[in-house]
Amino acid sequence: MANDTYTNPGEHIDQTSFSDALSERYLAYALSTITSRSLPDVRDGLKPVHRRLLFAMRQLKLDPGQGFKKSARVVGDVMGKFHPHGDAAIYDAMVRLAQEFAMRYRLVDGQGNFGNIDGDNAAAMRYTEARMTEVARLLLDGIDEDSVDFRPTYDGESEEPVLLPAGFPNLLANGAQGIAVGMATSIPPHNVIELADASLHLIKHPNASIDTLMQYVKGPDFPTGGLLVEPADSIRDAYATGRGGFRVRARWEIEKEKGGGWQIVVTEIPYQVQKSRLIERLAEMLNAKKLPVLADIRDESAEDLRIVLEPKSRRLEPEIVMESLFKLSDLETRVPLNLNVLDATGRPGVMDLRGALNAWLAHRQVVLQRRAHFRLGKIAHRLEVLEGYLIVYLNLDEVIAIIRESEHPRDALIARFDLTETQANAILDMRLRSLRRLEEMALRTERDNLVAEQADLQNLLANEDLQWKKIATEIKDMKDSFAKHDRRRTTLADAPEIDFDPTEILVERExxxxxxxxxxxxxxxxxxxxxxxxxxxxxxxxxxxxxxxxxxxxxxxxxxxxxxxxxxxxxxxxxxxxxxxxxxxxxxxxxxxxxxxxxxxxxxxxxxxxxxxxxxxxxxxxxxxxxxxxxxxxxxxxxxxxxxxxxxxxxxxxxxxxxxxxxxxxxxxxxxxxxxxxxxxxxxxxxxxxxxxxxxxxxxxxxxxxxxxxxxTDMSNWIAKRAGAGKLPPTGFPRPAKFT
CATH class of the missing domain: 2.120.10.90 (DNA gyrase/topoisomerase IV, subunit A, C-terminal)
Known part of the structure; x- marks a missing residue:
C-alpha cells in the first residue's frame, strides 16, 4: 500500500557543478588553514594551538612559581576543551615551546626529556611535566580584566580568548614558521631588548624609517647563536619589504696542539640544523672524498656543543678550511624571512618591521584602554557598596532595627535610605565585626583612594599621550627584567671573500x-x-x-x-x-x-x-x-x-x-x-x-x-694605423713569417 507521506528525496537535492562544489569546499579549507592553523596573529605572535596551550595551562594554575603538572594533563585539557585535533599534534606544539634551542624565549618550562639539538624526539607526554615561563605570564597578563575578546569553544561549553593581551613582543622575539594553502610564513627570532628599544622609539616616532629602526634591531638573534654574515644592505631590504633571508654560519675557534698542529672546534651551529644530521652528512662526504681539507670529524659534545674538525694538513689555512666547509655543508645556512601574518582584522598579509612593531603597540594601547574601562567598572561598583556601608554607620541603630523587625529588610532599607539593590544586599551581607569604629575609618580611606584612582583612570582614557607614556613604562619594565641576564647570542660578522678551489688547496707546489x-x-x-x-x-x-x-x-x-x-x-x-x-x-x-x-x-x-x-x-x-x-x-x-x-x-x-x-x-x-x-x-x-x-x-x-x-729598434717604417696592409719586413725576417 502506498504511503501518502512519502516524498521524493531528489526534490531536496541542490544541483551544482562538481568544479563549483570542489572550489567552494577547497576555499573553505584554505581559509581555515590560513586563519586557524598556519599563520600567527601579528598582535600576540601566536597560532591558535599555542594560544590554547597557554590558556589551558593558566586554568590549571601552572604559573611560573607553582609546581609542575604532567604534560598529558595539559594536552588532555587542550584537546577536550579547546582544540579539536589529535593529541600528538598538540604535544608536538607544546614540546617546541619548551625547547631552548628552538625558542629564543621559551613559553613552557619543561621538566623531563623534551628533545635535544641532535634531533632526538621528546619523551612521551606521560613522562614529562610542564608549567609556564615568565614570558608566558607576560603574554597572559590582564586576560581576566576584559582586555581581549572571548569566543565560544568548538563545542560551545566554554569560552576561549581570541588572542592574548601580549605584554611581550612575541611575534618577532620568538619568530614563527608555517605553511598554509598558497602562502607561508617564516619569521626568525630576535632579541627582545633590541625590540623594546625600537618600540620605545616608535612610540615617539610612529613613522620612523627602517634605517632608524635598524639602529636598534641589528638582525635576527637565534637561540643557537652563530654568526650572521648577511650584508647590511640585504638585511635592510628584508626588513623594509618583509621578505628576504639571512646567511647564518657556525661559530668556530682554533685549538693549538703540541708540535705546531691545530684543530677546529665548532661551538655553535646555525638555527634549526640538527647536529647529528650535520655530522652524519659531513662523514658521508668525507668517506666519499668530497672533503679534501678534512682528515677526521668527531662529536665531543656534552652539555656544550663541541664538534672537532681535524685538517688534512697543518699547512692549510683554517679560514680556507672553514670556507670550504661553509660551501659544502649546513655549517652555513640561509634562514628565510617572510613576514606573512594575520592583521588585526584577521586578513593575511606581508608586513615590514615597522608595521609589525606598530601593530603590537596598537594592540597594547587597546589592551590598556580595555583594562582601564574594566577597572573603572570595578571601582564604580565598589564605591557604590562603600556608600551603602557609610550610610549604615551614620544610621546604625535604625538599620539594625529594620533588619530585626522587618519582614523584608532589603526592601525596607531601600525605601528608608534610598539605597540601590546592590547597596542593600551588601549591607545585609555585612559581618557584625565590620561595625567597629576602625572599620568605618578604613572604609572612608578606601573610598578616597578609589575616587583618586578613578580620576586617574578617567584622565588616562582622555589623554592619549598618557596612554603611550604608560605603555612605554611597561615596555621599560619588561626590558629591565631581561637586561640582567639576556644578551645577543648571534654575532654580526662579515664573510671573508676568499676565492679558492677546495680540491686544489692540498696540492704540493713543485x-x-x-x-x-x-x-x-x-x-x-x-x-x-x-x-x-x-x-x-x-x-x-x-x-x-x-x-x-x-x-x-x-x-x-x-x-x-x-x-x-x-x-x-x-x-x-x-x-x-x-x-x-x-x-x-x-x-x-x-x-x-x-x-x-x-x-x-x-x-x-x-x-x-x-x-x-x-x-x-x-x-x-x-x-x-x-x-x-x-x-x-x-x-x-x-x-x-x-x-x-x-x-x-x-x-x-x-x-x-x-x-x-x-x-x-x-x-x-x-x-x-x-x-x-x-x-x-x-x-x-x-x-x-x-x-x-x-x-x-x-x-x-x-x-x-x-x-x-x-x-x-727603429720600427718607424712599419708603424701605421690599425687595419693597414703593412710593408715588407727587414732583411733576414724568417720564412715562413713567424716572430718565434
Whole structure:
C-alpha cells in the first residue's frame, strides 16, 4: 500500500557543478588553514594551538612559581576543551615551546626529556611535566580584566580568548614558521631588548624609517647563536619589504696542539640544523672524498656543543678550511624571512618591521584602554557598596532595627535610605565585626583612594599621550627584567671573500716542465728542464710545445678553433713516458691543432685569427671549469685562430702570410671577454701569420734561426694605423713569417 507521506528525496537535492562544489569546499579549507592553523596573529605572535596551550595551562594554575603538572594533563585539557585535533599534534606544539634551542624565549618550562639539538624526539607526554615561563605570564597578563575578546569553544561549553593581551613582543622575539594553502610564513627570532628599544622609539616616532629602526634591531638573534654574515644592505631590504633571508654560519675557534698542529672546534651551529644530521652528512662526504681539507670529524659534545674538525694538513689555512666547509655543508645556512601574518582584522598579509612593531603597540594601547574601562567598572561598583556601608554607620541603630523587625529588610532599607539593590544586599551581607569604629575609618580611606584612582583612570582614557607614556613604562619594565641576564647570542660578522678551489688547496707546489708533442700528446716532467732539450716522442711524432710551470698552476691550451682548454698542473700525466693525448683530458676535437700553452696567471692575452681579426682578453676569464673549454675568439666560416701571446708592451706587430709587417699602438685594440674582435691587418690574399706585443723603447725581436735573436729598434717604417696592409719586413725576417 502506498504511503501518502512519502516524498521524493531528489526534490531536496541542490544541483551544482562538481568544479563549483570542489572550489567552494577547497576555499573553505584554505581559509581555515590560513586563519586557524598556519599563520600567527601579528598582535600576540601566536597560532591558535599555542594560544590554547597557554590558556589551558593558566586554568590549571601552572604559573611560573607553582609546581609542575604532567604534560598529558595539559594536552588532555587542550584537546577536550579547546582544540579539536589529535593529541600528538598538540604535544608536538607544546614540546617546541619548551625547547631552548628552538625558542629564543621559551613559553613552557619543561621538566623531563623534551628533545635535544641532535634531533632526538621528546619523551612521551606521560613522562614529562610542564608549567609556564615568565614570558608566558607576560603574554597572559590582564586576560581576566576584559582586555581581549572571548569566543565560544568548538563545542560551545566554554569560552576561549581570541588572542592574548601580549605584554611581550612575541611575534618577532620568538619568530614563527608555517605553511598554509598558497602562502607561508617564516619569521626568525630576535632579541627582545633590541625590540623594546625600537618600540620605545616608535612610540615617539610612529613613522620612523627602517634605517632608524635598524639602529636598534641589528638582525635576527637565534637561540643557537652563530654568526650572521648577511650584508647590511640585504638585511635592510628584508626588513623594509618583509621578505628576504639571512646567511647564518657556525661559530668556530682554533685549538693549538703540541708540535705546531691545530684543530677546529665548532661551538655553535646555525638555527634549526640538527647536529647529528650535520655530522652524519659531513662523514658521508668525507668517506666519499668530497672533503679534501678534512682528515677526521668527531662529536665531543656534552652539555656544550663541541664538534672537532681535524685538517688534512697543518699547512692549510683554517679560514680556507672553514670556507670550504661553509660551501659544502649546513655549517652555513640561509634562514628565510617572510613576514606573512594575520592583521588585526584577521586578513593575511606581508608586513615590514615597522608595521609589525606598530601593530603590537596598537594592540597594547587597546589592551590598556580595555583594562582601564574594566577597572573603572570595578571601582564604580565598589564605591557604590562603600556608600551603602557609610550610610549604615551614620544610621546604625535604625538599620539594625529594620533588619530585626522587618519582614523584608532589603526592601525596607531601600525605601528608608534610598539605597540601590546592590547597596542593600551588601549591607545585609555585612559581618557584625565590620561595625567597629576602625572599620568605618578604613572604609572612608578606601573610598578616597578609589575616587583618586578613578580620576586617574578617567584622565588616562582622555589623554592619549598618557596612554603611550604608560605603555612605554611597561615596555621599560619588561626590558629591565631581561637586561640582567639576556644578551645577543648571534654575532654580526662579515664573510671573508676568499676565492679558492677546495680540491686544489692540498696540492704540493713543485716545478714541472710541460711537454706537448706535435700530435697533441702531453706530459709533465719534474723540475724545470732546459726548453731546448731533446725529449723523447712516439715514433712518427715530434717536438711541439714546451712550458715551465708549477703543479699549482692552471695550464691554458689555445686551439685553432678559438677555444681555451684548461688543465690542472698536478693532474698531468707524469713520468718519462710519452704522456697521454690531450683529447683524453679535454674535449678537444681530433682535427683541431693546439697553437700555444700558457700558465693561467694574472695578465692579459692577445688572440688573433687568420682573417686578421683580434682582441685582448683577460687570462682569468679564459680559464674554463669544464672539459669543453671556453670559446673566446669567434671564427667565421673556415677561419682559424693562428696566434696567442701575452700582452707585455705598448705596441702590436702583425705579419701576414704575404710577409707584410705592420705595427700599431696596442691602445687601438679593445678588451673583450668573447667576440670576433677588430681588424688588425688587411690582406688581399693569404691571411694573418703571426702577431706579437713589444715595447716601443726596446724594439721588435724575432728568432732569426740558429738559436739567434734579432731586434729591430727603429720600427718607424712599419708603424701605421690599425687595419693597414703593412710593408715588407727587414732583411733576414724568417720564412715562413713567424716572430718565434
Amino acid at each position: 716545478p714541472i716542465t710541460i711537454i706537448c708533442s706535435a700530435k697533441g700528446w702531453i706530459r709533465a716532467m719534474k723540475g724545470h728542464q732546459e726548453l731546448d732539450s731533446e725529449f723523447k716522442f712516439k715514433e712518427g711524432d715530434g717536438p711541439g710545445l714546451v712550458l715551465h710551470a708549477e703543479t699549482t698552476d692552471k695550464i691554458l691550451l689555445f686551439a685553432d678553433n678559438g677555444r681555451f682548454y684548461t688543465l690542472a698542473g698536478d693532474r698531468l700525466p707524469r713520468g718519462r713516458g710519452f704522456g697521454e693525448p690531450v683529447s683524453l683530458l679535454t674535449d678537444l676535437p681530433a682535427d683541431i691543432e693546439i697553437i700555444t700553452l700558457l700558465r693561467g696567471v694574472a695578465g692579459k692575452m692577445l688572440v688573433a685569427a687568420s682573417t686578421g681579426h683580434g682582441l685582448i682578453v683577460d687570462m682569468q676569464s679564459a680559464i674554463a671549469q669544464t672539459r669543453s673549454g671556453k670559446q673566446i675568439l669567434n671564427l667565421p666560416g673556415d677561419a682559424r685562430a693562428v696566434a696567442c701571446c701575452m700582452v707585455d708592451g705598448d705596441m702590436v706587430a702583425s705579419v701576414g702570410v704575404n710577409r707584410k709587417l705592420l705595427a700599431f699602438p696596442i691602445s687601438e685594440l679593445p678588451e673583450m671577454t668573447r667576440g670576433r674582435g677588430v681588424i688588425l691587418q688587411r690582406f688581399k690574399d693569404g691571411g694573418l701569420a703571426d702577431v706579437t706585443v713589444y715595447h716601443s723603447d726596446k724594439g721588435l725581436s724575432w728568432q732569426a734561426g740558429g738559436g739567434r735573436t734579432r731586434t729591430e
